Amino acid sequence: MTQYEPLRLYVPEPTGRPGRHTDFSYLHLSPAGEVRRPPVDTQPADTNDLAYELVRVLDDTGRAVGPWAAATDPQLLRRGLRAMMKTRIFDARMLIAQRQKKMSFYMQCLGEEAIAVAHALALDSGDMCFPTYRQQGLLLAREDVDMVEMICQLLSNERDPMKGRQLPVMYSYKRAGFFSISGNLATQFIQAVGWAMAAAIKGDTRIASAWIGDGATAEADFHTALTFAHVYRAPVILNVVNNQWAISTFQAIAGGEGTTFAARGVGCGIASLRVDGNDFLAVHAATRWAAERARRNLGPTLIEWVTYRAGPHSTSDDPSKYRPADDWAHFPLGDPIARLKTHLIAIGAWSEQEHEAAQKELEAQVAAAQKQAESYGTLTDGHMRSAAEMFEDVYKDMPEHLRRQRQQLGV
Amino acid sequence: MTQYEPLRLYVPEPTGRPGRHTDFSYLHLSPAGEVRRPPVDTQPADTNDLAYELVRVLDDTGRAVGPWAAATDPQLLRRGLRAMMKTRIFDARMLIAQRQKKMSFYMQCLGEEAIAVAHALALDSGDMCFPTYRQQGLLLAREDVDMVEMICQLLSNERDPMKGRQLPVMYSYKRAGFFSISGNLATQFIQAVGWAMAAAIKGDTRIASAWIGDGATAEADFHTALTFAHVYRAPVILNVVNNQWAISTFQAIAGGEGTTFAARGVGCGIASLRVDGNDFLAVHAATRWAAERARRNLGPTLIEWVTYRAGPHSTSDDPSKYRPADDWAHFPLGDPIARLKTHLIAIGAWSEQEHEAAQKELEAQVAAAQKQAESYGTLTDGHMRSAAEMFEDVYKDMPEHLRRQRQQLGV
Amino acid sequence: MTPKTTPMTMIQALRSAMDVMLARDPNVVVYGQDVGFFGGVFRCTEGLQAKYGKSRVFDAPISEGGIVGTAVGMGAYGLRPVVEIQFADYFYPASDQIVSEAARLRYRSAGDFTAPITIRMPCGGGIYGGQTHSQSPEALFTHVCGLRTVMPSNPYDAKGLLIAAIECDDPVIFLEPKRLYNGPFDGHHDKPVVPWSKHPLGEVPEGHYTVPLESASVFRPGSELTVITYGTMVFVSEAAAIETGIDAEIIDLRSIWPLDLDTLVNSVKKTGRCVVVHEATRTSGFGAELTALVQEHCFYHLEAPIERVAGWDTPYPHAQEWAYFPGPARVGAAFKRAMEK
């Protein structure tokens, strides 16, 4: 009777699955150096093209090309390379420690090191990041965060600064511009906007930087963050780390198919960029551009960082169940450490020898930190914060009922 | 020390306030007939321009112009005009009844009649609308919804089909494709997507139509609706009624400044249109276009309907406190009834005499319906549904504890 | 010298609290839907934007989640945001930010960050608001450790508690029984409304003062029966006491959780009988916790089962509002049952 075919439910799928290679053409890459760099006071609606292109600086031979290639101090690049190497070494060792049951859980950022590290080096101290669990690079890029303390938290031992209350990787370092990580996805995204609004209300000069994964953009707080940031022109950088996966779920299920996460920003009236997240120079340049906008009262910028989650989601995950085992090897944006190393060697600011020496030195550093942290206890050896502390910090002052409960526990 | 000025909080404001005229240039209108009409299988990303333009058919002289001007049957247009007139008359009488305390509350749709009415006439029976409280036109445009029954609900009398449980205007007419209205804003937007997904899962040919106000787009469910509709290519029309106000709050506070609500759709990978909501022909044509996309498995369409909330938000509101009293008179898109009337007269399908006669006839119809409904009781005369019914429909079968409570009440 | 007082409605008292705090503490900001230019749908913030400027008092998008989420961020920065949820019925979109974030931030960060925010919300029925303008969701908040939940029953307490809430370093859910905004409503909906200007608790000091959190008040002393209640039900219970002639001691919790346990335990130990009254839905309402606490602490003093009077376990209906509302007749009947046994 009707002229129409039956309706059908469409369910997106990745092209690759275990035993079947991924066709990465879905990524729509732009060649390095080809995407324009508008002035920082550009109108948000005028960034529409940038939300679909990909800002890249490093070409395949390691040269820095195009309008986003800034004259960056090689000293800073070397610092960045070392921080990325340190992050990768740190992750690798902590993974082993988790397998040895010294800690309950771990999450690495393998393959995504450039994003947090270059971002950290492009911000000012005093700026506040609202990270997810995959931005340990923000901390490891800084000189003022003690690895021993971080590992004490991972081990949930008696020096754990979170007093044993948090999952291992859920750090909080106010003094280092690192907001307390929540286990509930996306909540920090709107909080960052609130922090930025507060800075604006108080006439501060510090800005906020909000972090979220591709998968978590489907949560409400992504939308509220974009809305509030746009309405009040909040001085905030809205970072979406699109590492293609959310546990077992391909980014198309979060809405990445046929559009980009950056495009969401433009729709909401926010200047937006889509950037090669494995290109240290592009990350640094784009962050600087966005930070400049925020500091000049020009409002928020959304940046989609395109990268790949090279490791399992967490120590509870086994990606070989849902994607090709060697997927990362084929990911067209490569390895951020290898790419920056090639660049530095190409410009004569680094060498294989220096790289090897740095690798050894950093391995020793991390190992020493781990050893020291373990001397304060690990999850399983009983050297942990006292049960009495469990009742503290629920409120500023402990109410009567918690005193009674603590007493009942007999601690 | 720092090179930057202090940050400042930006808070958007309407140009007009009591005693100060609105500068409506912020609306960015396109001339009638100038916006292109792409084929229904256009790629969502290719509708970007349409999300910033304004689809209009009726020009200032009442002629239908441009690619969106379809050869619409004058019979249908006359039906639409009468339905709009009926809606306005219905609202006016119910407002008075509320002032007479026959009902607790009322909400009119003055100035927005074209949107719901033309939409209703462009859908098929069996399609399901998920409306807000301002789409009574969807019901009043139909022949199969009894005004007496509607008024019984408004009066909360003993024939109230909602059994006294709902606020007056929160209708539910499953048989007329009208989903139960919620007092909580935005919730219906994602439910419509779920309904549409269900239709697709079942291989149905019926589609869904979701409704939301400009203000409520800030809620989470707007975002989740766009995300799910996009991901699963749900057969749904996503209608945003931008009537410039959300109670006392100007649409810029919902994020309308420097962008459009239609642009949100494009960012999410959804084909989007921005349409003159006071232009009956434009509403009808755009709805047909979107419905055709949905029925052909081409996915969702978001439509921003630009209009103006001519009356107070509800009977509890006094807009003279926050906007120019004569604002509507200056609204550049005019009055939808007057505009369609002019068009019909211009094409020789209507006359002043017919208009006057229709007005009288409809007034009599509404008055008669009201009179009949009032004969079954009003809020204040005690002829209401029994208190015993209060305990029904909480669950399908009444659990023990509700039986006990009903007993306790002694009913 | 006693401070100068003025007769105020509850709305004026709440506004005065915000006014005092905006003036005293540059870190206080006030925002929410319609609270800026217009001054809120209940007019609680009227005039404050004009007085303190748009970056201290402003309109927010219709996003309860965004409002509370930004408040948490502002709190982390060092501000003391006071936000309005237009009706308590609309807090649900903010649940995650309230429960997972505001309530837990201090704990999970071991004090590194805190959320000293106040979330105001009008609650309760009696205005023909139907199921989405009448709810009393306090019990839900009391199950969330880290939150403080407060509900004043009169202008004096409203101002003093709101100032205490704003000054408190913990997140505070501040519930305002909207049926009390204009007068001490005792449940007799068919009688004329008594204005606050006729009630002693409508006399409110002009400047700064606090009513401490975690302190209940003995609203009406009595010897035969203890009534534990808060909000609108304080006056309904008073009416029931007068109408039944039972010498009931009425305790107004004011702070629902954490609460002032001693005041209620002492009273029940004295009277041996207890009725718990609230407007919220009965099952797992805060009356359940109160009942549990009283039986735990006063078991050997109780001469009869503790009675609970509450809203029925249905959504708040529109037309049958007064059959739903636990008015003086229902409360009085419970008093009698508690006395009989």
Place this chain on the structure above:
Amino acid sequence: MTPKTTPMTMIQALRSAMDVMLARDPNVVVYGQDVGFFGGVFRCTEGLQAKYGKSRVFDAPISEGGIVGTAVGMGAYGLRPVVEIQFADYFYPASDQIVSEAARLRYRSAGDFTAPITIRMPCGGGIYGGQTHSQSPEALFTHVCGLRTVMPSNPYDAKGLLIAAIECDDPVIFLEPKRLYNGPFDGHHDKPVVPWSKHPLGEVPEGHYTVPLESASVFRPGSELTVITYGTMVFVSEAAAIETGIDAEIIDLRSIWPLDLDTLVNSVKKTGRCVVVHEATRTSGFGAELTALVQEHCFYHLEAPIERVAGWDTPYPHAQEWAYFPGPARVGAAFKRAMEK
């Protein structure tokens, strides 16, 4: 003829329930985060997409609000969606859709539309999941009229209750104590895990059967003391009974609300003593309602105050998990207190 049974873990039993219902009723659909290709982070839906196709079993975006919101819409259409919230701790973004929509749709539309949906969520601690992978939020749901809240404690009940939930025309919150997924955990975390294959309740019929909603089970008959509990705490209470030597009657509620009041009232009337046990935070936990109900219905039979054993009023800590968890020692101590007085 008795139906054929197979030893199943709770995960297998839940999967079997969905399998049975997907096969029987073309209106059943299953979706949630990671439930499609991968089969769920706890593998409860493993194999179902391959068997029933992508439009019956599929992955969803990370939006609990969207998952439940679409489920409400699908329910209104006529489907019976069964959705998974990855951890109960993450239901908050869906609160508005659960409370204001699913629970109230039938009521507000006078039956015109309904929401026959099942919302599965793993709950409870004991896996070092910290404060966002350990919560037991059941009490919050029980305060919302229109919802049914269910929590099985073993594979047999899990399958029978899940089928009953899917077939139920009301929205059902289906909480799965994740610590019981693989075996009947009794709280002795330092002892080896006992698998379900060693427990009689791990024998599960292969086909369709139901465990009716609103029916509690007397998990362990006894004469000295009534223990009202559900989920993991059933086994912890059993261990406490064995260890204290107290002849406790353990009632497993199974349906938390609406509940089977008669079974518990009859038991308390028999024993005269009552302990309520749950893992959730104590204040305004469902233990408060249970305590209130028991004192209302059994006041004159009670020989001692009703004891509540529950999680402390703090977030679920990570390292101090076993000091937080109400294990057999704490439960046993309460048994003794209840017997002493």
